[in-house]
Amino acid sequence: MFTPIFNQYNWDNELRSIYGMTEGDVQRALAREQRTLTDFKALISPAAAPYLEQMAWLSQQATQKRFGKVIQLYAPLYLSNECQNICTYCGFSLDNKIPRKTLTAVELLQELLAVKAMGYQHILLVTGEAQQQVGMPYFRQMLPLVKQHFQHIAMEVQPLDEADYAELHTLGVNTILVYQETYHREDYRTHHPKGKKSNFDYRLECPDRIGRAGIHKIGIGALLGLDDWRADSFFAALHLQYLEKTYWQSKFSVSFPRLRPHVGSLQPKSVITDRELVQLICAWRLFNGDVELSMSTRESPRFRDHIIKLGITSISAGSKTNPGGYAVEPQSLEQFEIDDGRSPAAIAQVIKDAGYEPVWKDWDHALQL
Amino acid sequence: MKDTLKIADKIFSSRLFAGTGKFGNHRIMEEALLASETELVTVALKRVEHAAQEQDTLLKHLAHGHMHLLPNTSGVRHAKEAVFAAQLAREALETNWLKLEIHPDPKYLMPDPVETLAAAEQLVKLGFVVLPYCHADPVLCKRLEEVGVAAVMPLGAPIGSNKGLAMQEMLRIIIDQSHVPVVVDAGIGAPSHAAQAMELGADAVLVNTAMATAGDPAGIAEAFKWAVKAGRQAFIAGLPGQQAAAIATSPLTAFLD
Numbered sequence: 152m153f154t155p156i157f158n159q160y161n162w163d164n165e166l167r168s169i170y171g172m173t174e175g176d177v178q179r180a181l182a183r184e185q186r187t188l189t190d191f192k193a194l195i196s197p198a199a200a201p202y203l204e205q206m207a208w209l210s211q212q213a214t215q216k217r218f219g220k221v222i223q224l225y226a227p228l229y230l231s232n233e234c235q236n237i238c239t240y241c242g243f244s245l246d247n248k249i250p251r252k253t254l255t256a257v258e259l260l261q262e263l264l265a266v267k268a269m270g271y272q273h274i275l276l277v278t279g280e281a282q283q284q285v286g287m288p289y290f291r292q293m294l295p296l297v298k299q300h301f302q303h304i305a306m307e308v309q310p311l312d313e314a315d316y317a318e319l320h321t322l323g324v325n326t327i328l329v330y331q332e333t334y335h336r337e338d339y340r341t342h343h344p345k346g347k348k349s350n351f352d353y354r355l356e357c358p359d360r361i362g363r364a365g366i367h368k369i370g371i372g373a374l375l376g377l378d379d380w381r382a383d384s385f386f387a388a389l390h391l392q393y394l395e396k397t398y399w400q401s402k403f404s405v406s407f408p409r410l411r412p413h414v415g416s417l418q419p420k421s422v423i424t425d426r427e428l429v430q431l432i433c434a435w436r437l438f439n440g441d442v443e444l445s446m447s448t449r450e451s452p453r454f455r456d457h458i459i460k461l462g463i464t465s466i467s468a469g470s471k472t473n474p475g476g477y478a479v480e481p482q483s484l485e486q487f488e489i490d491d492g493r494s495p496a497a498i499a500q501v502i503k504d505a506g507y508e509p510v511w512k513d514w515d516h517a518l519q520l
Numbered sequence: 521m522k523d524t525l526k527i528a529d530k531i532f533s534s535r536l537f538a539g540t541g542k543f544g545n546h547r548i549m550e551e552a553l554l555a556s557e558t559e560l561v562t563v564a565l566k567r568v569e570h571a572a573q574e575q576d577t578l579l580k581h582l583a584h585g586h587m588h589l590l591p592n593t594s595g596v597r598h599a600k601e602a603v604f605a606a607q608l609a610r611e612a613l614e615t616n617w618l619k620l621e622i623h624p625d626p627k628y629l630m631p632d633p634v635e636t637l638a639a640a641e642q643l644v645k646l647g648f649v650v651l652p653y654c655h656a657d658p659v660l661c662k663r664l665e666e667v668g669v670a671a672v673m674p675l676g677a678p679i680g681s682n683k684g685l686a687m688q689e690m691l692r693i694i695i696d697q698s699h700v701p702v703v704v705d706a707g708i709g710a711p712s713h714a715a716q717a718m719e720l721g722a723d724a725v726l727v728n729t730a731m732a733t734a735g736d737p738a739g740i741a742e743a744f745k746w747a748v749k750a751g752r753q754a755f756i757a758g759l760p761g762q763q764a765a766a767i768a769t770s771p772l773t774a775f776l777d
Binding site: 219400517 | 541542543544545546566567568569570593595596597600601604605608624625626627680682729732733768
């Protein structure tokens with residue numbers, strides 16, 4: 152379990168250590184072939200800012216060597232916006248008075264066909280946390296339908312027990328994403344005051360349960376901005392390092408959702424700029440050559456067009472973040488604001504123009520018994 | 521006499537096999553494969569649109585008379601999945617040739633020797649022409665040969681690492697002992713590495729990353745073509761033995777004269 156390892160670290164010490172990194176530390180980190188967690192701290196530190204171009208170049212080289220000149224495309228599909236949690240930053244939080252909806256089988260099929268018509272074979276199913284309405288019985292009913300139409304199924308689902316993850320695997324799920332939001336224990340409590348999600352340790356140990364259940368790919372990450380994004384990224388890297396060693400048969404992916412300052416919504420504690428986000432993505436790649444790095448439509452078209460070449464391996468396009476958003480109820484409230492509304496075909500063209508191959512299919516149910 | 525390579529029922533003029541992953545687009549891939557003059561290209565089943573009725577775009581670019589397809593099982597984690605995937609590949613790509621890849625470790629893509637041997641044995645019985653990707657382990661290669669594989673494909677270095685023949689001493693033993701063709705599969709990052717493998721006596725090499733991620737894939741592919749030919753010719757001609765040490769000025773055997 153990761154918790155005992157995590158508990159050996161102190162947030163403030165790591166924060167000081169990151170902000171105390173020097174240009175010498177950065178230069179040493181850049182010169183190494185295999186980089187350590189200390190190198191990662193140097194690369195995400197303010198001291199690395201002048202080295203961004205070099206980092207970007209190295210990140211591009213490392214990514215092309217491992218993944219080639221290809222970008223995987225996927226689309227999220229929201230099954231429900233029901234949620235028993237209060238999360239201070241989320242549109243679907245229990246205390247938000249919005250119409251709640253969970254897709255029926257008929258509606259799900261409509262949505263699946265709409266996403267499939269855009270060319271997708273990889274789908275990411277998203278839920279809130281409403282165990283009664285959207286728990287294992289619901290998944291048992293719906294996943295066979297999804298499996299008929301998509302070759303690769305990922306889920307961003309509420310934390311479950313190991314046996315449930317194992318069952319999801321048998322139902323055809325290849326990948327589970329679960330973000331810690333923040334690795335700062337106290338801040339986590341502030342942002343998740345109510346619901347099952349308020350249990351920090353249960354969420355922290357989620358990837359362990361997923362790994363033990365034999366799920367092929369595990370996605371982790373922090374919501375950048377809830378607390379200091381550098382410290383949160385360090386803890387995510389620590390988490391990844393532990394997971395890779397423990398679940399050596401699993402693949403891993405990291406995402407970079409960031410909180411933006413918006414009127415009327417939660418203001419981020421630390422704002423990560425575009426330049427810093429590029430630094431972070433490159434630092435991840437230089438720290439780990441094999442991890443998949445994913446980019447959502449939260450980011451602007453201009454940012455996404457350029458980040459394709461700098462270390463990212465998968466990207467979503469044409470996303471809707473509301474249940475029924477593709478076909479059933481296109482006008483309903485979205486979980487977060489989409490900044491890049493271009494179609495999958497348009498994004499595929501952007502990828503091609505960048506000299507990369509957009510990949511729609513990179514998995515097959517036949518490979519997963 | 522023309523130097524050819526025979527694997528199962530096929531005869532190859534080119535000893536350069538190629539992969540189809542990681543290229544920036546299908547056209548660049550096609551140009552590189554044509555420039556390499558390869559006659560055997562491996563295709564990941566996971567990338568092939570076998571369910572759709574329309575012809576797969578990747579396969580369209582590989583439709584050249586001299587280019588044979590070698591489906592691979594990349595993505596499977598154990599023998600059972602490999603056997604299932606192989607049967608699907610046989611149906612989808614209409615060939616009983618198979619590059620058997622079982623690497624349960626997604627980080628370094630290390631092949632699982634136990635599962636690979638088990639799957640190879642089953643697949644041979646099911647009528648497949650099996651080319652297993654495996655460690656540069658001489659005993660494992662003999663065991664694979666004994667269960668009937670058509671060739672062995674030991675790695676030169678970790679896949680995608682471009683580190684060349686890190687396993688040279690083990691490859692030397694494998695080549696020395698093998699009754700089936702030996703194809704050095706992974707780690708070949710430069711034409712010089714390919715030449716070195718051929719000089720060592722490998723029957724062929726398989727190259728992917730080094731071509732796909734080069735600045736000019738077709739240019740590098742052609743360089744690989746020449747390197748493989750040069751290495752092969754050097755092997756056939758017989759490289760001069762290396763002098764272990766300088767000959768002593770006072771020969772040790774002079775007393776016999």
